[in-house]
Amino acid sequence: MAKLEASDAVVFGISIDSPAANNAFAQKIGVTFPLLSDMNRKVLKQYGILKMYNVQKEEYDWAQRTTFVIDKQGVIQSVEEEASAINPNNAVAVCTKLPKK
Amino acid sequence: MRSAHLKSMIVAAALVGSVAAGAIRAQQDVKVSHTSLKPGDMAPDFTLLDNQWKQIHLADYRGKKNVVLAFYVLAFTEG
Numbered sequence: 001m002a003k004l005e006a007s008d009a010v011v012f013g014i015s016i017d018s019p020a021a022n023n024a025f026a027q028k029i030g031v032t033f034p035l036l037s038d039m040n041r042k043v044l045k046q047y048g049i050l051k052m053y054n055v056q057k058e059e060y061d062w063a064q065r066t067t068f069v070i071d072k073q074g075v076i077q078s079v080e081e082e083a084s085a086i087n088p089n090n091a092v093a094v095c096t097k098l099p100k101k
Numbered sequence: 102m103r104s105a106h107l108k109s110m111i112v113a114a115a116l117v118g119s120v121a122a123g124a125i126r127a128q129q130d131v132k133v134s135h136t137s138l139k140p141g142d143m144a145p146d147f148t149l150l151d152n153q154w155k156q157i158h159l160a161d162y163r164g165k166k167n168v169v170l171a172f173y174v175l176a177f178t179e180g
Contacts, residue, residue, distance in 0.1 A: 009167035012157065014149065017176040023152035025176035034151035035176070046145040048136040049172055063172040066136060070144040070168040074160075077140055077167075091169050098167055 007095035009069075012036050014043060016062055038063075049081075069094045144168075 004011055011033040017025065022035035036043075044050050044063050051064035069078040069091050078094045138144070146160045162168050 004169060007167065009169050010162060011169045011171065012151075014170060014172045015175060019150050019152050019154050021176045026152050028177070034153070034155075034157060036149040036151050036157055038149055043145075043147045043149060044172070046147060047138060047170075047172070051174075053174070062174050064135070065174055066170075066172045068138070068144065068168075068170040068172075070159075070162075070170065072162075072164055072167055074144050074146075074163050075140075076138055076142050076144050079136060079138060079140065081135065091171075095167050095169065 003092045004095055007092065007098070009091075009095040014038055014063065016041060016044070067091055071098050144170075 013022075013031065013033065013035040015022070015035070016038055017035075018039060019037045022037055025031075026035050038044055041050060041061065044061075047066070047068070049064040049066045050061040052059050053062055065082055067078075067080045067090075068076055071077050077098065078090065080090060144159065146158070148156055148158045151157050159168065
């Protein structure tokens with residue numbers, strides 16, 4: 001995380017959890033970056049990453065685990081889904097290569 | 102005349118029904134909607150509440166910071 005901040009990036013986690021749940025989660029795992037609540041799934045739809053999860057035979061649409069890196073011009077620089085999105089090293093590498101200005 | 106009108110309404114209703122059924126089927130087939138966004142696209146703007154109930158506007162970071170958006174499944178899980 002320090003590496004990301006050093007590369008002039010801010011990090012946001014996003015899920016469908018409420019701000020209260022996210023705050024408790026943030027304290028529990030000690031994250032220093034903001035966790036955003038997309039309770040109405042607006043951003044998940046905008047970014048097209050809703051995923052159906054089957055829990056006890058009921059289906060729920062929650063986020064597909066995905067990491068986007070966006071540069072200072074608002075242009076997407078990288079998109080990683082599922083397993084590769086867990087490892088932040090790629091996002092760090094992308095940010096480090098971006099122009100400083 | 103009247104029956105012809107009724108007939109066309111029934112046909113129309115059947116059509117709407119079959120289109121709706123098709124849409125539901127299509128939805129069931131697609132379990133994961135993969136993002137259509139790709140490198141080079143503009144990131145859609147949004148405003149969301151953070152865990153301190155503060156509004157975060159993506160557009161505020163334009164021209165200032167690179168932004169990493171990490172979408173996760175649920176809090177308190179490994180996801």
